[in-house]
Amino acid sequence: MVKTFELLKPLLWIAVIVGILRFALSAAHAPRALVYLASLTAVELIGMLYLAFRIARAWDLSYLHLWLANLILFGLCQLLYIAGLAYTYLSGAETLYHEHERLREFLGFDPTPWQHIGMHVLNWMVIAPTLATWIVGAPIVYISRRRLAHTKT
Numbered sequence: 001m002v003k004t005f006e007l008l009k010p011l012l013w014i015a016v017i018v019g020i021l022r023f024a025l026s027a028a029h030a031p032r033a034l035v036y037l038a039s040l041t042a043v044e045l046i047g048m049l050y051l052a053f054r055i056a057r058a059w060d061l062s063y064l065h066l067w068l069a070n071l072i073l074f075g076l077c078q079l080l081y082i083a084g085l086a087y088t089y090l091s092g093a094e095t096l097y098h099e100h101e102r103l104r105e106f107l108g109f110d111p112t113p114w115q116h117i118g119m120h121v122l123n124w125m126v127i128a129p130t131l132a133t134w135i136v137g138a139p140i141v142y143i144s145r146r147r148l149a150h151t152k153t
Helices: 002-027 032-037 038-055 063-090 100-107 112-152
Strands: none
Touching: 002 032, 002 038, 002 063, 038 063, 038 112, 063 112
16 A cells, blocks of 8 residues: 555645646636646546556556555545535635536536536546546556566566
């Protein structure tokens, strides 16, 4: 677990910095394109690839470690989103955390605050870590380890 957390530490710091930056830009009503540059989704996507390749080279780490690392990374990012949503809903201020038109286009309806928060919790606990680990990460670990083993022999 300690080694997994050591791999995660830089990603977690990046997520916190990007999350704070996104919140500050959104709360300050910065232009939409600028707020989108502070993307926690990008941190998640780059992070899941980084973790898969790093864990592939750490022979003492397993797929379980990859899943746990993804769960923690996505968890932190989703908690940062939820904090932005809480600010939006509690303050009544319009922010990019709950864009009515964009949500209607994507979901077909405008979710209530609890539905929106629930979707982020579901994404954090089930969807994102599962996809990141088993659809993206596991093949990377498997193929990388096979190539590394092949080059050692």
